[in-house]
Amino acid sequence: MTEIVVIGAGIVGAACARTLSRLGHRVRILDRGPAMTGTSASCEGNLLVSDKGPGAELDLALAANAGWPAIVAELADELGPAFPAVEFEKKGGLVVATTEAGAQPLIDFAAEQRAAGVDAQVVSDRQARELEPDLTPDFTAAVYYPQDCQVQPVAVGEALLASARRHGAEIRTGVEVLGGIRRRDRLVGLRTSQGDIPADAVVLAAGPWSGEVSDRIGAPVAVRPRRGMVLVTTRMPHRIFHKVYDGDYVGATQSADAALQTSSVVESTAAGTVLIGSSREQVGFDPSIRVDVLREIARKAVTLFPFLSSVPVMRAYGGFRPYLDDHLPLIGADPRLPGLWHASGHEGAGIGLSVITAQLLAADLFGGPAPLDPTPFRPTGRPLVAPDLVVNGGAA
Incomplete structure (x- = not known):
């Protein structure tokens, strides 16, 4: 041993x-x-x-993704029904471009991912609205990713x-x-x-x-730490059914820039709240919650889902991601x-x-x-x- x-x-x-x-x-x-x-x-x-x-x-992500259903089943079987559910959901993701300039790069990126084994489906305007009825009509391209999942971390x-x-x-x-x-x-x-x-x-x-x-x-x-912030709305009936984000999010995740970057990432939780992100910046372990960053996150979220402009936010939180160049x-x-x-x-x-x-x-x-x-x-x-x-x- x-x-x-x-x-x-x-x-x-x-x-x-x-x-x-x-x-x-x-x-x-x-x-x-x-x-x-x-x-x-x-x-x-x-x-x-x-x-x-x-x-x-x-x-690595594809191999991990394929194994999660078995892990969730193992934990449920081992810990029993008295243990809180991990809220595993194969909800899928929808990535949209909101500018003419961003449409073709998103479609091209999806083609590269498909060649690498990702189920990346370019969808029509009608299909995108069937997936997300409250999505802004002002998008220029959309790609559906049925493999994306979520858990309560x-x-x-x-x-x-x-x-x-x-x-x-x-x-x-x-x-x-x-x-x-x-x-x-x-x-x-x-x-x-x-x-x-x-x-x-x-x-x-x-x-x-x-x-x-x-x-x-x-x-x-x-x-090194890379700080991010998230807004949380009050509970409401589900009106967002997938993880939805704009094409800028991919670039933000892969950037080495230490300065502030924001992109729109919106999704519902099982409890009925909506999580709205995201931001990235390298400021050490400064835990400050900045109103200007939250304002920019909120503005971009409303661009994707206009109805969110009238939904109350009950809290905001921040955290640090472990970043490597x-x-x-x-x-x-x-x-x-x-x-x-x-x-x-x-x-x-x-x-x-x-x-x-x-x-x-x-x-x-x-x-x-x-x-x-x-x-x-x-x-x-x-x-x-x-x-x-x-x-x-x-x-x-």
Whole structure:
């Protein structure tokens, strides 16, 4: 039995803990705050393929997307009807262009995605209005993505943690990682605010805080926070039936620009509220909720759904995405420090990619079969993990 410490009790850490504990290993999860209160609690729960172009991230998203129905069924069977539903919904996505200049690029992008295995259906005006009767009539192109899904992110994260506990995992909150413990240049444990914790393997899954924690351990990685904000309406009868966003959203997700970017992303929840995003900016861990950003988000949402102009907003919230410059998650063994593994850098895709990340990590840890080629996601050879960025920290 291997002693494994997972740093981070968000959804990626929960998925890793569940997968590793089900394999028979002893797993401890550490978090300096309560479980599921960071990035996992500040997002929309999207399981998307529509926002990714051909390449390694899309391959990962397609594999993850195909596996989610089975994961949801496993959790329901294991935890029983008394456990809250994870609200998995195969709702599909509708992406629209609202300018003449944006129409053909959206259609061309869908063609590239179809060649890579995505079900991307260019739909007529009539078909788009059948999918979304309240959609603005002033759109110039629309693409339907039936594979897009949604979950309630905190509910599914708590379900993964509950499953991990059933398989022997221990969750310790209020524990801050202060540094690494090394023996002969190998990481063998962690120094924490509650004492030293030994480990055969350490998995860093601290989301946007992974950069900070990796510095403390002595093997820094370039994960940075990327702030976003969301508006939430009051409850109402369902008038939006899919995840609907404008074509600018894809460009925003793939941009490396640190400045503010906004695009329109609108979807209903099972509770009857409407979530309205999104924004992206790199401002460190500044938690400020900016009215000017919310105003721009709201303006673009009304462009897609004019009826929203008369719907009350009951709250707004913000959060931090774990951002990496090459837009690929970091999954696998650190080449500089044996004993350290990474599972971070998913930016806005961490909910959907959480379980398949855990499967890739387990394959890297124990040499089993991987669900797809792990090479693009491994730290080795990535500029984000420079060989000379090893700090002589920790204890002997």
